[in-house]
Amino acid sequence: MSKRNLNHGGTGVLAAVAIAAMPLASPVKAQEGVDLNISLILEGIYFNELREGNESPAGFGGGHHHGDGHDHGHHHGFDEGFNLGHSELVLEAKLGDFMDGTLILGFDDHDVEVEEAYLRTRSLPAGFQLKVGKFLSDVGYINSHHPHDWDFVDRPLVNEYLFGDHGLQEIGVQATWLAPTQSYTLLGVELLQGETSGVANYRGEQSAINGTERILEDTEGPRLITAFAKFAPDLGPDHAVQYGVSAGYARRYQETEAHSTRFEDWNGTAWFAGLDAVYKYDAGRSYGHGNWRLQGEYFYRVIDVDRRDVEFTDVDSDGNPTGRNIGDVRNVQSFKNKQDGVYLQGVYGFAPRWEAGLRAEALGLTNEIGRGDGSSPDPSYRYAAMVTFRPIEPVFLRAQINHNDYADDHGRDRGLDFMLQLNVALGAHGAHRF
Amino acid sequence: MPLKRYVIVLLAMVLASAWTAPQAQPLEVVATTPSLGMLARAVGGDQVRVRVLAPDDRDPHYLDARPSYMAAVRRADLLLEMGAGLEEGWLPAVLSGAANPAVNEGRRGHFRASDTLSLRRSVTMDGPNVGHVHAEGNPHFNIDPLRMAVLADALAKRMGQLRTEKADYFLARSEDAAQRLRQHARALADRIPADRQFVAYHEDLDYLEEWLPVKVLGYLEPVPGVPPTARHLRRLVRDLEGREGRVLHARYQPSRGAGFLQRHLGWDIHAVSLEPPVDADLEGYLELMSQWAAVFGGG
Numbered sequence A: 001m002s003k004r005n006l007n008h009g010g011t012g013v014l015a016a017v018a019i020a021a022m023p024l025a026s027p028v029k030a031q032e033g034v035d036l037n038i039s040l041i042l043e044g045i046y047f048n049e050l051r052e053g054n055e056s057p058a059g060f061g062g063g064h065h066h067g068d069g070h071d072h073g074h075h076h077g078f079d080e081g082f083n084l085g086h087s088e089l090v091l092e093a094k095l096g097d098f099m100d101g102t103l104i105l106g107f108d109d110h111d112v113e114v115e116e117a118y119l120r121t122r123s124l125p126a127g128f129q130l131k132v133g134k135f136l137s138d139v140g141y142i143n144s145h146h147p148h149d150w151d152f153v154d155r156p157l158v159n160e161y162l163f164g165d166h167g168l169q170e171i172g173v174q175a176t177w178l179a180p181t182q183s184y185t186l187l188g189v190e191l192l193q194g195e196t197s198g199v200a201n202y203r204g205e206q207s208a209i210n211g212t213e214r215i216l217e218d219t220e221g222p223r224l225i226t227a228f229a230k231f232a233p234d235l236g237p238d239h240a241v242q243y244g245v246s247a248g249y250a251r252r253y254q255e256t257e258a259h260s261t262r263f264e265d266w267n268g269t270a271w272f273a274g275l276d277a278v279y280k281y282d283a284g285r286s287y288g289h290g291n292w293r294l295q296g297e298y299f300y301r302v303i304d305v306d307r308r309d310v311e312f313t314d315v316d317s318d319g320n321p322t323g324r325n326i327g328d329v330r331n332v333q334s335f336k337n338k339q340d341g342v343y344l345q346g347v348y349g350f351a352p353r354w355e356a357g358l359r360a361e362a363l364g365l366t367n368e369i370g371r372g373d374g375s376s377p378d379p380s381y382r383y384a385a386m387v388t389f390r391p392i393e394p395v396f397l398r399a400q401i402n403h404n405d406y407a408d409d410h411g412r413d414r415g416l417d418f419m420l421q422l423n424v425a426l427g428a429h430g431a432h433r434f
Numbered sequence B: 001m002p003l004k005r006y007v008i009v010l011l012a013m014v015l016a017s018a019w020t021a022p023q024a025q026p027l028e029v030v031a032t033t034p035s036l037g038m039l040a041r042a043v044g045g046d047q048v049r050v051r052v053l054a055p056d057d058r059d060p061h062y063l064d065a066r067p068s069y070m071a072a073v074r075r076a077d078l079l080l081e082m083g084a085g086l087e088e089g090w091l092p093a094v095l096s097g098a099a100n101p102a103v104n105e106g107r108r109g110h111f112r113a114s115d116t117l118s119l120r121r122s123v124t125m126d127g128p129n130v131g132h133v134h135a136e137g138n139p140h141f142n143i144d145p146l147r148m149a150v151l152a153d154a155l156a157k158r159m160g161q162l163r164t165e166k167a168d169y170f171l172a173r174s175e176d177a178a179q180r181l182r183q184h185a186r187a188l189a190d191r192i193p194a195d196r197q198f199v200a201y202h203e204d205l206d207y208l209e210e211w212l213p214v215k216v217l218g219y220l221e222p223v224p225g226v227p228p229t230a231r232h233l234r235r236l237v238r239d240l241e242g243r244e245g246r247v248l249h250a251r252y253q254p255s256r257g258a259g260f261l262q263r264h265l266g267w268d269i270h271a272v273s274l275e276p277p278v279d280a281d282l283e284g285y286l287e288l289m290s291q292w293a294a295v296f297g298g299g
């Protein structure tokens, strides 16, 4: 099911968030017997487009392009002015030491969505763990982290355009095995239903037109399998590093789009593979002063489909006959789209409780679109700079500037965005992940 | 369907691994802090192999849930934590990522030190709960050798449950360690002139009151976990005007607030270690006690 676009009239106001936050600022523990932790993460974002550039990167959705089932509208998803950013209600409960349950509801001022709802085992032997439910995939690094753990306001382009607006978020099963080695070595496999727009877009069977069957067919789930490995040697108290490699295969990737007189249908498969790395330096001073964090990810995606269009009308928009019959088949073709994306970011604690960071991104360094006669749009780039202040641990205020350098069909255009983010975590805020 | 075969293979692997449960010879102990590591060595002797997670020069409240910690806990027979919320910012994530049910909370392999002790009260237990860090009482009891002595006994009993054939060995060693801790504490207390007073940065060094004839007059932090504010420091100076004392802070805590008191009250600043070195045995901790006492003219 496609979700509603987040891009509605924003009414959230930073001040309102801050005021609403105050009376709630205490840990919430449910009555004894039930080990339940509740936390609430509230966010407000002020967004200002200082200079308008191209809306979406060439080859990745928008306009008549395919490759993304969602209608993005604005790629950033923010309105000019105030936005109630990405707020979350998190419930974590323990079933003894047998398993943990987690429910994370994400909401803005219009929609509530189950972002994650899963059970995770705590008592399987020999380093095995199973996770069942809806969850963020552990491929890559940032994909499994929630927005309030990010160093920048927005999702990296590679995660947004190769996976989806919520990253790779699916219903399924995950099995991991932590090796009994001195160095951290985690291997994992995920069997997922396969609905993520970027890598496993699924439309199911579409009704025949005037007796002409459509190329799209129903495919039972699970349709997406992923695998990942993470490796982290012990580098002592000052340094920590983690490397990751991940890949996925969707045995069904489908698109359908209504043009003026015909449906354009794609039916095929997709796969992706990527590398990620994180390095953290702990200076040993208070409030993060002198600490470094470096983080980067690269992903490559191939969509391999058959295309077959079917006419649904025999008159054009002016009412004149097109000369074709309803149910006629056109544009029969098999092609591949090969695309990739990468980002690299660094954050430095330049003073106690203050951080500054830079991020550089490229999308479509490989940008081979096989559709039609084939094309190779130019890559798009984005550069971000941010400053974050944490007055007390559960609160941060972040200012960020994005410089977008996107290619599209008409050439390159440069845009400049400004964002101000206030994020408050209330209640029994769980431990931070690495 | 090929995908379904993966599930079957995975389940088979899970089941197969259930039969392989090797019993290592020395007890693999993972301790969150150097003080707990010291205690494990003092009690466990040559029957334990100890890995300490938190470096001695870092604030144990604020560590990352590093993958290398998970790898260590994955192979542990016994996990020692201070508890009372000290490690709540990172240990739960380490534990859930370590996939080692033997050290899950509530199991014999999980030793939560704060459960066996009565802790000093914390202002966060009464006041508006902004600093959130000491809500279960002050978890920095490693500053108190008398509580460490009590802990040695509890730890010996736990180790004895995990290695029944060595239970007497652990008990004998813990009795010896407890005796030396108490003796050294008494000796140091006798050497310190009475009524020495101090201000600490965080609610941690106030545990010195428990075994030395000293008195804590206040804290540079307005609430544990909240950095010193100018207003709070000015009020401290106003309240302490004309009194004799000293300012103590951990080496990893910033010295700016202490500098303010030094300028306005003329007090000395002492940056001390709160933990012995990560590889310390009992001697290393006794030496650390002497360093603390030396701040007050004893030791």
Ligand SMILES: [Zn+2]
Pocket (backbone or CB within 6 Å): B061, B133, B134, B139, B140, B202, B203, B204, B224
């Ligand atoms: Zn503390």
